[in-house]
Amino acid sequence: MRTALSGVALLGAFAVSLVAVLTFSHPPVEMVATGNPGTGMQLNYVPAQVAQALAINQPPPALPLIDAGPPAKTVYKNVQVLGNVSTGAFTRLMVSMSNWVAPQQGCNYCHVAGNFADDSKYTKVIARRMLQMTIAVNTTYANHVGSVGVTCYTCHRGAPMPTQIWFTGVTPGSGTGLVETNMGKNLPAAAINNSSLPSDPFTPFLLNNEQIRDQGTTALPSGNRQSIKQTDWTYALMMHYSQALGVNCAFCHNSQAFSDWSESTPQRVTAFYAEAMLRDLNRNYMVPLTATFPVSQRGPTGDVAKINCATCHQGVYKPLFGAAMAAKFPPLLGVGATAAAATAPMPASDTTNATKN
Numbered sequence: 515m516r517t518a519l520s521g522v523a524l525l526g527a528f529a530v531s532l533v534a535v536l537t538f539s540h541p542p543v544e545m546v547a548t549g550n551p552g553t554g555m556q557l558n559y560v561p562a563q564v565a566q567a568l569a570i571n572q573p574p575p576a577l578p579l580i581d582a583g584p585p586a587k588t589v590y591k592n593v594q595v596l597g598n599v600s601t602g603a604f605t606r607l608m609v610s611m612s613n614w615v616a617p618q619q620g621c622n623y624c625h626v627a628g629n630f631a632d633d634s635k636y637t638k639v640i641a642r643r644m645l646q647m648t649i650a651v652n653t654t655y656a657n658h659v660g661s662v663g664v665t666c667y668t669c670h671r672g673a674p675m676p677t678q679i680w681f682t683g684v685t686p687g688s689g690t691g692l693v694e695t696n697m698g699k700n701l702p703a704a705a706i707n708n709s710s711l712p713s714d715p716f717t718p719f720l721l722n723n724e725q726i727r728d729q730g731t732t733a734l735p736s737g738n739r740q741s742i743k744q745t746d747w748t749y750a751l752m753m754h755y756s757q758a759l760g761v762n763c764a765f766c767h768n769s770q771a772f773s774d775w776s777e778s779t780p781q782r783v784t785a786f787y788a789e790a791m792l793r794d795l796n797r798n799y800m801v802p803l804t805a806t807f808p809v810s811q812r813g814p815t816g817d818v819a820k821i822n823c824a825t826c827h828q829g830v831y832k833p834l835f836g837a838a839m840a841a842k843f844p845p846l847l848g849v850g851a852t853a854a855a856a857t858a859p860m861p862a863s864d865t866t867n868a869t870k871n
């Protein structure tokens with residue numbers, strides 16, 4: 515009896531371990547050395563994840579280039595941004611915009627049927643501002659987007675609403691007098707890889723202009739206000755940087771001295787330029803459109819959808835693996851634009867660190 519029982523138990527244990535061995539597998543990790551030789555900096559890639567990223571980051575085919583016909587403003591009635599674009603290039607861009615943003619809905623996603631000049635659809639009003647935003651990214655922020663640039667497709671990927679967006683987080687317990695707040699922590703958010711760090715590092719850093727650097731450079735009594743709390747916020751943002759680009763920290767830093775720029779890679783400088791770009795896009799383009807968006811599309815506190823690194827990058831180090839789509843659409847580089855980047859000046863740096871303290 516006893517031997518039979520232990521036989522069954524043994525068989526059971528064997529079956530369980532067989533299932534474990536067959537279903538759990540350690541992913542083979544490809545390692546790529548980076549940084550100066552001897553620094554031990556390396557990037558780790560899981561081939562299955564790379565294959566998945568490759569599949570969703572292919573640029574769509576571009577229509578053949580056309581640049582013929584009189585300027586759009588001489589033919590059409592209500593062209594505020596693309597006035598000096600030839601009618602040929604204008605129509606090509608309208609068709610491409612439909613493919614990038616509203617392939618199912620077509621022209622009438624933005625236009626009132628039969629009256630292209632009419633502005634009564636909110637989507638057209640937003641699309642006009644999006645045209646200005648795209649031109650601003652490609653011209654003002656060449657220090658980040660280089661010659662790769664962006665088109666509507668970089669963010670939209672064939673859908674009216676980009677999948678990678680963020681809203682200001684609601685922090686339970688905040689603003690309730692003596693009750694301790696949870697500092698925005700322990701609210702698992704996919705945007706920061708479900709870590710227990712503050713779940714909305716975007717409001718302080720990519721909307722407001724608070725200090726990302728958290729390493730003290732002075733001794734404590736002389737006004738050093740760096741703290742573990744502040745470090746948490748910086749790390750939450752860094753989790754997002756890594757996840758949005760599909761890389762680990764060594765893509766930008768030498769981990770023996772995270773703060774030292776001379777030991778960091780050139781990519782850290784490129785990333786640094788993106789911070790100012792995002793504050794500009796969120797403050798001067800997205801936030802002023804809040805009332806234009808239907809209420810149903812806004813976040814839990816009524817705010818507009820906003821942009822972070824993942825909106826363009828979608829898991830890879832360069833959006834669409836660096837396919838230079840924008841060069842095929844000169845009007846998006848500002849060629850022939852009459853009211854290009856209407857960028858309001860950026861508010862001065864906030865010194866209060868109000869959001870994250």
Ligand code: HEC
Nearest residue numbers: 590591592593594595596608609612621624630631641642
């Ligand atoms: C994603 C929104 C969007 C889609 C889709 C779209 N358009 Fe437009 N369209 C606009 C915007 C915005 C303007 C105004 C541009 C400006 O002010 O410079 C415009 C202007 C026009 C005009 C000029 C009308 C006038 O008299 O002022 C024409 C013509 C036009 N579009 C045709 C089309 C066609 C044809 C399609 C489908 C193939 C299309 N559009 C799809 C947003 C869109």
Ligand code: HEC
Nearest residue numbers: 611637640641644645648665666669674675676811819820
């Ligand atoms: C840097 C990213 C980015 C780029 C580039 C971009 N958009 Fe957008 N767009 C957004 C975000 C974010 C929203 C808000 C999405 C939401 O409310 O969920 C949006 C919303 C829209 C909407 C409103 C959709 C709706 O139904 O509410 C339209 C229309 C639109 N974009 C058109 C365009 C056009 C046309 C271009 C290119 C000229 C463009 N966008 C380029 C990020 C971008």
Ligand code: HEC
Nearest residue numbers: 726727728729752753755756762763766772773782785786
């Ligand atoms: C895509 C590039 C990039 C990646 C990936 C990245 N960082 Fe950063 N990191 C930056 C930039 C840029 C800054 C400086 C921001 C500023 O000063 O505005 C920074 C700042 C920091 C700081 C503050 C340094 C100081 O001076 O106080 C720390 C700490 C840090 N990162 C840690 C990390 C960790 C940990 C990871 C991995 C989870 C990581 N970073 C991933 C770009 C990156």
Ligand code: HEC
Nearest residue numbers: 658659660661662663755781784785788822823826831832
């Ligand atoms: C508006 C779209 C957009 C947004 C938003 C964006 N990027 Fe980029 N980024 C690009 C493009 C396009 C390139 C390719 C530039 C090139 O190849 O010259 C790029 C390149 C980079 C690179 C250089 C990669 C390399 O291998 O050289 C880094 C690092 C980077 N981005 C980090 C970030 C970080 C961090 C954020 C968020 C703070 C961010 N990006 C937000 C469009 C964007």
